[in-house]
């Protein structure tokens with residue numbers, strides 16, 4: 001198993017949900033930009049589930065070193081790597097903020113996902129679960145740089161799912177809606193629309209077992225986004241969303 005963004009609480013809860021179900025892997029590869037924290041999680045998985053893990057450093061602001069990844073045979077990939085960055089009010093014209101959002105959520109991530117997709121294609125097996133966002137369903141004035149990177153990721157996953165379908169590889173896109181994690185700390189989120197990392201992981205695990213193509217974490221977000229997607233543009237452009 002491969003985990004990208006393994007210090008995400010959602011990623012951790014998902015890994016534990018898989019291990020709780022009794023599945024074991026030869027190795028769980030924990031990709032992270034924070035080795036020390038990931039190593040603590042690796043020890044936890046070893047003690048609690050006797051699951052061997054290897055921590056691999058990953059900085060999505062840099063090109064990945066693919067030579068280090070040759071030995072990995074991916075069965076299940078879970079990608080929680082992502083970066084919200086500053087929204088429009090503070091960050092729109094900040095070049096560094098914009099570039100960082102695009103790199104982590106899209107530009108540097110796609111080549112890495114492609115690398116593992118090519119291995120799965122050769123093996124003719126595997127599942128990729130990737131967290132995108134409802135923000136990618138329609139660009140809104142409050143955070144459309146992040147939204148556009150996630151829209152690109154969602155479109156990529158849709159095409160990849162289509163391309164890999166007859167190669168026996170499944171690709172699942174997750175559109176979480178709000179989740180109470182370190183990414184959203186301090187943001188005024190409506191509790192009725194917000195999932196805990198544990199709730200999110202449970203919902204994603206169920207969707208994975210059902211081989212869903214696209215999954216919203218809380219079903220209400222499917223309804224909200226259907227309405228938002230269908231507002232005519234001449235009205236939408238006047239809204240403060």
Ligand SMILES: NC(=O)c1ccc[n+]([C@@H]2O[C@H](COP(=O)([O-])OP(=O)(O)OC[C@H]3O[C@@H](n4cnc5c(N)ncnc54)[C@H](OP(=O)(O)O)[C@@H]3O)[C@@H](O)[C@H]2O)c1
Nearest residue numbers: 005006007008032033059060081082131133178179181183
């Ligand atoms: N929270 C929400 O409301 C929400 C809503 C919609 C979508 N999402 C998406 O869901 C996913 C998980 O989010 P989360 O809420 O769990 O956020 P999070 O706690 O901030 O986790 C995101 C992870 O991305 C990894 N990451 C960030 N910058 C990186 C970099 N430069 N290089 C490599 N990895 C990097 C980090 O993992 P390491 O520390 O291990 O490097 C980080 O823990 C993300 O894709 C996010 O965009 C979240």
